[in-house]
Amino acid sequence: MICSHTSCSREEKVWLPIDSNHKSEAALHPWCIHCGLVKNISDDNPKKIGYWINVLSSLSHRYSFTQCQKRLIYKELQSFDEFIDTYGTTGSSQIELFEKIVRKHCNINRNNIGTFIC
Ligand SMILES: [Zn+2]
Incomplete structure (x- = not known):
């Protein structure tokens, strides 16, 4: 079953590289409090x-x-x-x-x- 994902609170966000092309640039990432998946916040947007x-x-x-x-x-x-x-x-x-x-x-x-x- 697919998780419906709920992002963590602002205080719980974690510092991670923005994407694999920008390893030196870190940003605060939200992650899902149910499954732990880190949200993609790069400009490399997925499509439906x-x-x-x-x-x-x-x-x-x-x-x-x-x-x-x-x-x-x-x-x-x-x-x-x-x-x-x-x-x-x-x-x-x-x-x-x-x-x-x-x-x-x-x-x-x-x-x-x-x-x-x-
Ligand atoms: Zn989730």
């Missing part, structure tokens, strides 16, 4: 599952996916918490995962997938 389903739909028109390919990718996207629960996820980790899932089912160049993601 609806966004990724739109990208998948555009890709499938452009590259004529079969219904079966589409269904498999859709199912796999939904199996990852990163697309459903974006509290601690970054946009770039979603992109990486999305490309990996699509490429597992369709032979599309990574750069070509990238052009559908903005």
Whole structure:
């Protein structure tokens, strides 16, 4: 089951690097008092599952996916918490995962997938 996440109070926030690209820049991060997950506060914002389903739909028109390919990718996207629960996820980790899932089912160049993601 997915945690609904409740951020800790201001006093409980912890100092952590903002993201993996800015290891020297630390900031106070809230974390979830239920599961302990640290919230992503970088500019690298994650997108909701609806966004990724739109990208998948555009890709499938452009590259004529079969219904079966589409269904498999859709199912796999939904199996990852990163697309459903974006509290601690970054946009770039979603992109990486999305490309990996699509490429597992369709032979599309990574750069070509990238052009559908903005
Ligand atoms: Zn939580």
